[in-house]
Structures are given as structure tokens and as C-alpha cells.
Amino acid sequence: MDTAQGQPAWVLHRRAFRESSTLVELFSREHGRIGAVANGVRRRGWSGQLEPFIPLQVVWKGRGDLKTLTEVEQAGRGYALRGGALACGFYMAELLLALTRREDPHPLTWERYAIAVDCLPGDDAEPALRRFELALLEESGYGMELETDVLGRPVVPQSAYRYTPERGAEPAGTGEGGVEVRGATLLALAATEGQGLSQEPVRSEARRLMRAVLHRHLGGRRLRSREMFRSLRG
DSSP: OOEEEEEEEEEEEEEEETTTEEEEEEEETTTEEEEEEESSHHHHTOTTTSSTTOOEEEEEEOSSSEEEEEEEEEOSOOOOOOHHHHHHHHHHHHHHHHHOOBTOOOHHHHHHHHHHHHHTTSTTHHHHHHHHHHHHHHHTTOOOOOSBOTTSOBOOTTSEEEEETTTEEEETTSSSSSEEEEHHHHHHHHSTTOTTTTSTTHHHHHHHHHHHHHHHHTTTOOOHHHHHHHHHHO
């Protein structure tokens, strides 16, 4: 029987299982997404820890698709997210559940997820979300080419482009479909730390572009967090 010791992890989803157990979907740093059962949650005092947005240190055992949690410890302060920040947190969890496979490590995505959770309550949430989305796409095999166009020419900040997931960036006015975006926005997304992503109109263009690209790779799957965003705007 395999045992994973002291794994940093976040809870993506949880639901009650039988009388005193809980099924959890974890996102771990070294093993990626893990499905696990936590037995005797109340008796062990885990009820307040096995919640989203609380950094954990966990131990599990088992070789099958569903592991068994044997130890759970809180590894830092939790985040009591509200309103739009909560919707963003659920949005990230839904993307991970939809675009990753169990036991497929995504180390950069894990790092970006932790940074984004920390940023959600503040003013720099959107740049952190874009960095998370880009890392998830890259490590899921859907990386975006943002610094050159479809002909291999460097993207020019002042130029207008049309970006499609299937092809990439091509000069505006050519081709069909896709999202119209300025070169400055593509280059801001490509920057290591996302410089410029907090300023308009780059921020709005980047959000619109990433939404279209993710929608394409989600295969039409609807995200419940979108309903939360619409409800908050209403």
C-alpha cells in the first residue's frame, strides 16, 4: 500500500459520505489532483480544516483512484473569501476539476493557485488569475503562443490582432472568429509576472481572451461559478 507523507494540498471540493466520512478532491503540490475519503471527520477534528482556501499538510494511503486520508493539519492561515473573491476561488477550483487528471502533477499551476488565493481579497486579483489560467493551460497541453504571430513574426504592441485557440495571433482583419486584441495585451500576458495586466484596456482584453480560450478547451462545459458572477453583477 502506497503512502504519501506530508503533502501540501488544497481542498477543491468536498461532500458528505456515509454517516461520518467526507469525500474530498485535493490539489496537491507533488501529485496533482487526488480523490480521497476522510473517515471520522468530526471525531478527528477535521471538519473545520477540510474546507476550500485553507492550506493543508496531509498524509494519505492507498493505490487506487480513491485514497484514504490518515493525517490532516492546517499549514497556514485560511482565507474567508466573500462575494467576487469567493466566486473567483470557486472558478479556479472548477477549472482544475475540468482540465486536470488525477495524479498528474501541475507544479507551476499549484504555485500560481496559491498566489492567486492570497491575492483574491485584494486589488491585484485579476493579474494573479490570468497567471493561474496560463499556467494551467500550459501544463495541461494547451499552451498559448503570445509573443509571435501565426507567421512567426514578433507581436507588435501597437498592432491589432485576432487570436484563435487553434491558430494563435494573426493580424486583425484576416481570418474569421477569435478575439480581437492588441499586441500590448498579448505581450502583457506573456510577461513573467504579468506586468501591465491590471491596467485598462489590457485588463479587459486579457479577461475576454482567456475566457474564450478556456471555453474552447472546456468543450462547452458550463461553470457554476459563472452563475455566481452574474448573480453578483445583478
